Amino acid sequence: AQKITQTQPGMFVQEKEAVTLDCTYDTSDQSYGLFWYKQPSSGEMIFLIYQGSYDEQNATEGRYSLNFQKARKSANLVISASQLGDSAMYFCALPSNFGNEKLTFGTGTRLTIIP
């Protein structure tokens, strides 16, 4: 069974600082991938970044990057130069099996950016 663990229920970060949101996972699949989604207070889920276990380099998308460490089974999201608009819930998610977008979500981290 897939399992995602996000151990930081809430974080407060000063604007313009970098922040790392932790995510560890457990899967028996040899090939897999990790998604990160952002959920603002309005409720929709916004895709941020994805990395497959087969990718050699850590994924980056603008201010978002993944610190993917397969040996430790962690896929931490790094947000550089945080902005007030980054305040939201952040979810890490793992597909139930490779090639399938049935996602298992972590419990999320509520990030608050302080002006």
Added chain:
Amino acid sequence: EADIYQTPRYLVIGTGKKITLECSQTMGHDKMYWYQQDPGMELHLIHYSYGVNSTEKGDLSSESTVSRIRTEHFPLTLESARPSHTSQYLCASSKTGLISEAFFGQGTRLTVV
């Protein structure tokens, strides 16, 4: 910007009523999903579909039902709403092929009184 729409955004309804939550996408995606999310909690998959006439139950047991008669439309129905059904329901879709991101609608916040 994702083209997936859910209506209504908010719904307050009495116990025992039948309700249908609508979800439509204009991206031509074959795969569609319904997730349930309690406030401040993770999302749980309750239904999914791989295409027209395909529906499967997700990991979380739900009394709701779904149908997929058209590619773009994936409505969720509760025959008799109960207070325990109070939650947020999020619809998503993704394209066929190797893993691609799921696009989510804005959700329906359902309150059953």
